[in-house]
Amino acid sequence: MAQKSGTREHWKTRLGVVLAVAGSAVGLGNFLRFPGQVVLNGGGAFMIPYLISLLLVGIPLATSEWALGRFAGRSGVHSQMGMFYLASGRKRRWGVVGGLMAIVPFVISMFYVFIEAWCVLYALQYLGGMFEPVGLGFSFFNNVDPGLHFDAPVEYTAFFNRMIGKDADGSLFRLSTSPLLLATIFCALGNVLLISRGIVGGIEKVCKIAAPLVLACSLLVVLRVVTLGNPTGIEGRGFLDGLGFMWNPSRDAFDAKGLVIGRTTLWESLKNPDVWLAATSQIFFTISLCWCCITTYASYIRKRDDIALSSLSATSINEFCEVVLGGLMAIPPVVMYLGVNAGGSFNSSYALGFAALPNVFGQTPCGQFVGLSFYLLLFTAAITTSVSLLQPTVALIHDAFGGNKESNAFLVGGVNLIGTLFVCWFTKNLAALEVCDFWISEVVMFVFATLQTFLVAFVWGSSAFRAELEFGSQIRSFRFLPLIVKYISFPYITIIIVFWFVKNLGARLHEIQEDAVTRYAFILFGVIAATLFILSIVVTTRWKRGETSARDASKSDS
Numbered sequence: 067m068a069q070k071s072g073t074r075e076h077w078k079t080r081l082g083v084v085l086a087v088a089g090s091a092v093g094l095g096n097f098l099r100f101p102g103q104v105v106l107n108g109g110g111a112f113m114i115p116y117l118i119s120l121l122l123v124g125i126p127l128a129t130s131e132w133a134l135g136r137f138a139g140r141s142g143v144h145s146q147m148g149m150f151y152l153a154s155g156r157k158r159r160w161g162v163v164g165g166l167m168a169i170v171p172f173v174i175s176m177f178y179v180f181i182e183a184w185c186v187l188y189a190l191q192y193l194g195g196m197f198e199p200v201g202l203g204f205s206f207f208n209n210v211d212p213g214l215h216f217d218a219p220v221e222y223t224a225f226f227n228r229m230i231g232k233d234a235d236g237s238l239f240r241l242s243t244s245p246l247l248l249a250t251i252f253c254a255l256g257n258v259l260l261i262s263r264g265i266v267g268g269i270e271k272v273c274k275i276a277a278p279l280v281l282a283c284s285l286l287v288v289l290r291v292v293t294l295g296n297p298t299g300i301e302g303r304g305f306l307d308g309l310g311f312m313w314n315p316s317r318d319a320f321d322a323k324g325l326v327i328g329r330t331t332l333w334e335s336l337k338n339p340d341v342w343l344a345a346t347s348q349i350f351f352t353i354s355l356c357w358c359c360i361t362t363y364a365s366y367i368r369k370r371d372d373i374a375l376s377s378l379s380a381t382s383i384n385e386f387c388e389v390v391l392g393g394l395m396a397i398p399p400v401v402m403y404l405g406v407n408a409g410g411s412f413n414s415s416y417a418l419g420f421a422a423l424p425n426v427f428g429q430t431p432c433g434q435f436v437g438l439s440f441y442l443l444l445f446t447a448a449i450t451t452s453v454s455l456l457q458p459t460v461a462l463i464h465d466a467f468g469g470n471k472e473s474n475a476f477l478v479g480g481v482n483l484i485g486t487l488f489v490c491w492f493t494k495n496l497a498a499l500e501v502c503d504f505w506i507s508e509v510v511m512f513v514f515a516t517l518q519t520f521l522v523a524f525v526w527g528s529s530a531f532r533a534e535l536e537f538g539s540q541i542r543s544f545r546f547l548p549l550i551v552k553y554i555s556f557p558y559i560t561i562i563i564v565f566w567f568v569k570n571l572g573a574r575l576h577e578i579q580e581d582a583v584t585r586y587a588f589i590l591f592g593v594i595a596a597t598l599f600i601l602s603i604v605v606t607t608r609w610k611r612g613e614t615s616a617r618d619a620s621k622s623d624s
Contacts, residue, residue, distance in 0.1 A: 102415025
């Protein structure tokens with residue numbers, strides 16, 4: 067039974083909300099996207115802007131989202147639309163901006179659950195390989211033996227491409243090609259069932275179960291990696307070499323053939339604006355900033371619960387999982403087995419996680435067990451994130467029309483599944499996934515991040531932010547954060563988004579004109595945005611009229 071105060075639903079425990087917020091952040095971004103970004107952006111040279119972005123943007127904005135969520139939650143409001151409406155002094159235009167912001171988690175969920183299904187199939191395939199020695203092995207793919215162990219590295223890439231239907235659009239809808247479509251639908255329905263159970267009965271419970279499982283699987287994989295030593299016997303491919311690649315900002319530069327052609331200095335890496343863009347984007351992605359998830363979860367906490375300490379705790383858990391566990395389990399083994407120039411052999415985080423690492427596990431002692439642990443870890447971490455992605459839209463529907471959580475969850479989940487099937491159809495070169503990922507979780511998210519930070523710093527105001535932060539706070543050292551948000555975080559992300567538009571907008575607009583899948587995706591985005599816009603206009607207008615009527619009635623009574 068959900069814990070309530072009056073008619074409001076609350077988190078049952080403070081640990082529950084911290085684990086839920088950390089769970090919404092700890093996911094594929096930590097164990098898949100982060101290692102890929104490190105490898106693709108210069109190793110240690112990436113970590114410096116990453117840590118700077120964490121301190122100047124990540125922690126301050128995460129805390130502001132906790133404050134904004136609790137502030138609105140005291141009035142029984144749980145949607146971003148209602149939060150912006152209240153924080154702006156009941157201005158409809160800000161309510162509409164908050165309502166439109168729900169497009170970010172909604173679209174991310176469309177492709178996130180698709181990647182979640184990859185993890186399911188890889189975990190099951192490795193499980194089948196573990197049972198093979200006793201004659202009980204099984205495989206979900208035609209012409210593939212139980213487990214994932216191929217003779218040549220190129221076969222791992224070929225298997226991955228075949229599984230995701232990368233060669234042709236619509237291939238996943240021929241179930242003989244790959245069981246991925248069924249796995250995706252299974253994951254989508256599972257997420258909706260969990261959300262329909264509510265904050266306490268569904269989300270809090272699954273996060274409390276998932277947290278120790280994620281930690282156990284992480285430690286198993288890290289322990290195996292640390293004890294590998296130098297498995298290939300090749301000089302420069304030991305564990306410390308892999309660790310050094312992640313933390314040493316100066317490293318050798320290679321040509322296309324893998325030959326050393328010079329050395330990349332720290333300054334050369336730091337003056338590259340693309341590295342800063344990638345680092346800041348990773349901070350937003352990994353903490354789930356401006357995804358409406360933190361604010362929605364924070365709106366369900368009790369009014370005197372500490373938010374400064376809870377925010378710091380959730381962010382710290384996320385960063386430990388990402389930098390320590392995610393970095394250790396993925397980057398050193400790739401360097402050990404494939405060399406420090408391995409990043410040149412793939413061009414995405416997905417290739418790192420589903421082609422390069424299986425190649426590593428295939429050469430690792432107890433590799434089937436390590437692979438099972440790794441993909442079980444990815445799947446479990448992904449669940450805690452994916453259930454949080456639909457909750458903001460469910461909260462928006464509830465604030466707009468009321469209704470029970472079950473019907474709202476299945477309505478939102480059903481509509482979202484249509485978008486997921488769009489991603490599952492246009493799988494050639496992962497075109498639909500890449501468009502949704504880039505435009506929504508990077509570009510549109512940065513635009514809304516700028517607007518949200520402006521709202522918190524200049525409309526809601528630093529004084530109101532500070533008062534909310536200090537109310538019930540057990541630590542006083544965070545009182546300077548409103549000034550950081552106003553004078554550092556806001557200019558920082560504004561410069562980034564302006565720089566991106568100046569540098570890339572022309573080429574990207576040409577891409578929309580030339581690429582059919584991108585056009586189809588933008589039509590879909592337009593339909594979602596138009597729906598949210600109309601919904602927000604109707605609801606905020608109704609709220610405004612209700613408040614006017616209440617004031618008129620009060621004057622008549624007096």
